[in-house]
Amino acid sequence: MVLLVRGVVQDEPPPDTRTLYLNHPVLRDSASQLLTISTKVVGPIGLLYVCQREMAVTVPHDKNVSIIGSDDVTTCIILVLRHTGSGAVGFAHLDGSCTEECVVNMVHRIQELSMGFPDGRLEMSLIGGFTHVLRYSEQVFYSLMVAVHKHQSEIELVLACVGELNTIMRNNVHWPLLYGAGVMVKSGEVFPANFPDKGPEQPLRLARLFTGLQPVLDVYDCSLGLLRIGPFNYEPMRSVDLWLQQSDEFILQALSTTPDVEPPHTVMAVRIE
Numbered sequence: 001m002v003l004l005v006r007g008v009v010q011d012e013p014p015p016d017t018r019t020l021y022l023n024h025p026v027l028r029d030s031a032s033q034l035l036t037i038s039t040k041v042v043g044p045i046g047l048l049y050v051c052q053r054e055m056a057v058t059v060p061h062d063k064n065v066s067i068i069g070s071d072d073v074t075t076c077i078i079l080v081l082r083h084t085g086s087g088a089v090g091f092a093h094l095d096g097s098c099t100e101e102c103v104v105n106m107v108h109r110i111q112e113l114s115m116g117f118p119d120g121r122l123e124m125s126l127i128g129g130f131t132h133v134l135r136y137s138e139q140v141f142y143s144l145m146v147a148v149h150k151h152q153s154e155i156e157l158v159l160a161c162v163g164e165l166n167t168i169m170r171n172n173v174h175w176p177l178l179y180g181a182g183v184m185v186k187s188g189e190v191f192p193a194n195f196p197d198k199g200p201e202q203p204l205r206l207a208r209l210f211t212g213l214q215p216v217l218d219v220y221d222c223s224l225g226l227l228r229i230g231p232f233n234y235e236p237m238r239s240v241d242l243w244l245q246q247s248d249e250f251i252l253q254a255l256s257t258t259p260d261v262e263p264p265h266t267v268m269a270v271r272i273e
């Protein structure tokens with residue numbers, strides 16, 4: 001195991017976000033600072049967009065990618081891992097599926113890209129997830145904490161804007177404050193963001209989500225500057241014509257864990273898939 005906060009090894013993974021903040025007020029402070037930053041609207045130039053259940057890793061001298069990011073995060077959590085010596089950075093949009101495998105693969109890729117940089121540590125940032133009566137985000141958070149706790153490498157948690165700190169009440173309904181985030185590849189700066197351009201091949205990539213449990217797919221080869229989709233197995237959705245005949249409200253209620261707080265374009269994205 002090794003999960004650290006402010007250089008101190010944690011004997012057990014935090015069971016939930018509230019306990020995390022109670023035990024480590026400094027993380028509450030860093031989350032509050034993140035929330036003071038205006039959300040940036042990021043265009044497609046230099047962007048590597050990561051869809052749900054995907055991950056990507058790159059290095060500061062990547063000529064093709066300057067920002068990695070993702071949005072449409074409600075109950076999911078964005079994971080950013082960065083090696084402070086090499087600057088290699090990993091980014092994932094996690095929904096609780098195959099979390100441990102993702103952590104293992106991401107750390108391995110970052111360590112490969114950090115060979116020759118003996119100094120430096122792995123720093124972790126978490127953004128997303130909000131307070132909900134069914135505690136979906138807490139389940140994702142705990143699975144991630146357990147995965148990090150079990151890993152052999154030391155991983156320092158430096159930012160966690162999750163759970164209650166990423167929640168606002170509107171008309172007696174809990175809403176996420178942040179729906180997305182990006183990371184500047186060269187500097188490692190993490191910032192709130194949304195991404196009007198979610199390509200390329202968004203319908204193909206999101207189709208994986210309707211096929212049941214799938215691993216978190218590593219979609220980028222930074223040595224080639226190549227976005228690589230797949231391979232993955234896909235079975236056509238049954239009765240898709242009947243689904244498309246349903247109202248937007250029906251589709252939202254049937255396919256979303258939190259239909260009341262989804263972004264306005266959610267149903268359109270589902271219909272396109």
